[in-house]
Amino acid sequence: MNRKMFVSLHLIAMSTVLLNLLTGLRISSLDTPVLMYFDAILISGAVHSMHLISGYVFSVLVLYFIYYQFNNSQLSRNLLNKSQLKKIPHKQGYRALSYHKWVNRLGYIAGLLSVITGLFISFDLMVNTLQPLHFTSALLFLLYLVMHSWIYILQHGKGVLVRLLPSSYTHIAWLKLASIALIACLLYLFNIPVKHSLLVSAIPMDVLIEIDGHANEPQWLTTPSIAINTIGGANFVDGNTQVTIKALSNAQETFFLFTWKDPTQSIEHLPLLKTAQGWKVEEDGFYRFDEQSHYEDKFAVMLSNSCNSGADGTAHLGKTPIKGKPSNWHGKGYHASLDNTVRDLWHWKAVRTNDMYLADDNFIGAPASVQHGQRRYSAGYQADGKESGAYVMNWQWYKANVITPKRLPINYSLANKKVLPWFSSAPYKAELDTLAVGSYLPSVLYRSNRFEGDRADVRARGHWRNGVWTLELVRKKNTLSKHDISLKTGVCMWVSAFDRSQIAHTRHHKAIQLQYSL
Amino acid sequence: MKIRLLTSLLMLLLLIFYCRFSLPVHVTPVHARFTKMINTGEVISSWQGPWSCVVDSSLNVLWEVKTDNESIHDGYWTYSWFDEIQGKENFGDCYFEAQRCDTSDLIRHTNTQGLCNQHNWRLPTPDELQSLIKSPQRPGQAHINNDYFPFIHKGDYWTSANQQQLPQHFTQFNSGALAVNFHAGQQATLPYRNAAFVILVSSLTEANTTSQLSSRVINENTSQKEARK
Structure with a gap:
């Protein structure tokens, strides 16, 4: 590999790996508390899209490297086999080359594993199995970085940096880098429209669906369902639970049925x-x-007119992820709409709202103003207004x-x-x-018995039986509230389950897009 | 090689120290105008509670803090406007009087109680009460700093301004008193017989000024520890 190519690929590899690790470990810190010790160096903010983009660039780079390995005869000639290595007269030189050969193999395996698992996860495929593997591959890659770069620096000192950095702009293969970036962007753009699709079946106005958490109406039996694997929640088995979703709609209202496994009520x-x-x-x-x-079990549904990654860009991770706003106490982050677009949030709570036959109608808006007298600041996560009841x-x-x-x-x-x-x-x-x-x-x-007003728009009732929560929920398609999203084809939805946890909810990457049959 | 090894280990140590000590510290904020005060007259930090009064350094007054504990300060009680001479007696609703309630009842009880060591509680002037108006910080809240003044409802609150001309639809009641509405943030003249809410105010005397109260603020470290207790 010529020096120009070597420097260019190394530069892009170093920057994307660094970005991937600093954003990926931040995402993992949500359910791996030990990573919070590195809060100061992990990237804060809307890291999901950053991780996705840098992940695609790294993936294309890895693919290009594999292509190069197999096709470039010059490189093949440069690779030393075992017998050639043994011919090196200097014993230390032989050991060093042999060491780096094995370390590089670790890097190739870790890199390839992280790329393959990452690509699957970015399409919400086999996340339960692959997410732990993806995390492990990241840690292996981190180990590789230490064993590779640190030992090189120990061996050769700052000469390594001189060899890695370009001496001028002309020593960078701009065209190759631009091609890699372009292919990565195309992959990212291809990934954005991929969503789960939920068919909302039509029912006549005179069909009664009782919101009682039993789902024993015949219409629920005949309507199709989708299953979403959600991960990263506290107390669930391995942090995961699969959420099954069905939806029905008449001319005025849309009914949802959610079921998820939770061994403990x-x-x-x-x-x-x-x-x-x-x-x-x-x-x-x-x-x-x-x-x-x-804490009580809970379930949350978020709705938005756009369908982007990272809970539609509302997840801002880290201790102080929003500039000019207070730090949070748990270090995990905030939900907020920095684009000032309201996302609807329904928050069913097994103790506080279930006996009201309601879900708490909330929203995610722009970061709220700071109230000096309140120790907790929740940024964009706020409750709709209410007339009374609480x-x-x-x-x-x-x-x-x-x-x-x-x-x-x-x-x-x-x-x-x-x-x-x-x-x-x-x-x-x-x-x-x-x-x-x-x-x-x-x-x-x-x-009083229940909320009244805007906050009471979502009727809901959950019922736990044999390790499964069944939650029925209904809301008017259009409430005319500025804090609600109208329910129609194209609206995207995300779901999260909470097992006796306040904020440590499960999550999924790809949005669920509503498709009304009416 | 040894120098490189030591240098890299030193850098690693620095990184660990940076991670350990660069975490943001939660500092209790100080409001530019309001300070919480407990019933015995001691001021507390903004994250402590419960509190009975709010020191208003802008107007040099204390404000009564409403509650939901069914005491005389419960925010749900309503009062007709009455000053022992003018107004309408006992036309509001409360639990602490044998009969119904008016503004003089709350003032009398609060002064007898000596809320926050003050015995000069009174109805606020329109300007004083209007100065509390602030756009809601969260949907559905009243027009006031909800974090210092909880249990303030989106309704009418009496001021001391009486003998005011009533709007035409109330002319049969001759005159009334001015109220500030915390739903709309505006003033309106209401008949004395109307049941409205009340938040009392107490002027700080020379012996008890806001600067003296400020000197009694429990220092930040103590208050952080207190908040945890």
Whole structure:
């Protein structure tokens, strides 16, 4: 390989590998907490599209390298076989060449594995199996980089950099690099329109679909379903669960049926425990807003008129991913629409909204203004406005160690319930608190039966049976709310399941596009 | 070779130190105008709570903070406008009076209680109350700094301005008092008999000024620890 070609390919390889590792490890840090130690050097922000583009460039480079290996006789002649290596008189030189030959083989295997698994994952194919392999190949490649570049630098010092960097612009094979970039862009553009497709079957207006979480209407049996493998959620088996989706629609409303495996029905939400020191919130991560033990199961649906990667560009990963906005406490990131386009978000909660027969109608908008008095900042993730109705937390003010409950049940038999109704309880007074140490209180208070107004647009009811949640959900096609997306052909959808976790939800790469049969 | 090895290990150490110590630190923000105060008169940091009053360094006053604990400060109680001389007595709804409620009831109870060590609680002037108007920071919220003033509803709040001419559709009631509406952020004159919300205000005396209160702010480190407790 001539020097111009060697320098050019090395340059592009170094930059794409670096970009891939710094964005890919950031994405992996969502479900691999140890990577958070490297938060300062990992890239923050909308890293999904960056990872995808640099991944395609690296893939094309790898393909080109393989082509070059097989076709360039000059290169073949330059490669030393074992017998030739042994003829090298200097013992150290032989060992070094032999070492780098084996290290390069590790690099080729890791690189090829990451390219193949990455390409499959980018099309949402076999993600459950391939995502761990992709992560492993990235770590292997990291190991290769250390064994390859570090040892070269130890052996040859800064002379290595002189050999790797071009001495002038003319020493770069611009045409080759442009061709690689062009093919990568074409692959990326080819990847964008690939989506899952969900057929929304038509039903007449007089067909009743009861939102009860049982899905026993005959229409559900005959409508086609799609299965989406979602990954990376806390507490699920291997972090994965498959979500099956069906949809029906009449002239006014669209009905959705979601089912997903969850071996445990989690219907505890930050219960309050009475200790000898006072009342305490049972938690192991709520202080940093990433509870994964004492939380309810949840399910989220996001809708958008565009279908891009990284939850349509709304996922901004890292501790401080949005310039000028506060850092988050868990280091994982924020959802926000930096293009100021609203994405709809339905958030069903097994304790807080299920008995309201609602999903919390939220949205992802532009990053909200900072409220000084609020420790938690949630960027673009916000609730639609409501006229009345709410659940509130049963503490006067949250503290990590001891809290004072807001209300006590009038009848202590209600203390074991998951939700305490407002009008079955009284304001907390120390003299009324005769519950024994070790007693529990619900942390969720229903101020009234349900939300009213914009936030109550999505009716939903979930039912858990034999390790499977079944969730039925319905919303008007057009609510006329500026925080909602109208349901029609072409709208894209993403789904996430939460297993007793506050934010550690499963995810999938490719959007699900609605196709109305009407 | 040894120098290269040592240099690269040193660089690795620097990288580890950078990763370890360059993480952003959460600093409790300070609001330019408002500070939280607990009932005993001590000010707390913006991430602490619960709080009973808000120190307004711009107007040199304290504001009552509404609650949802069914006390006299509950944000759901409503009051007719009455100052012991003029207005309409007992035409609002609350739990803490044997009869129904008016503004003088809340003022009397709050001064007796000595909320935040103050005994000069009163209705705000229109300018004072209007100065709290701020565009909602989240959908559906009232026109106010919701993080310092929770439980403020999107409704009418009485001011001290009485003997105001009523709009034509209320002329049978002769005169009324001025209210500020936290839904629209505008003022309106209402008949005294209307049930409206109230947020009281207390002028800080020379013996108890905002600068003195500021000196009592629990320092940031202490408040961070307190927030965790």
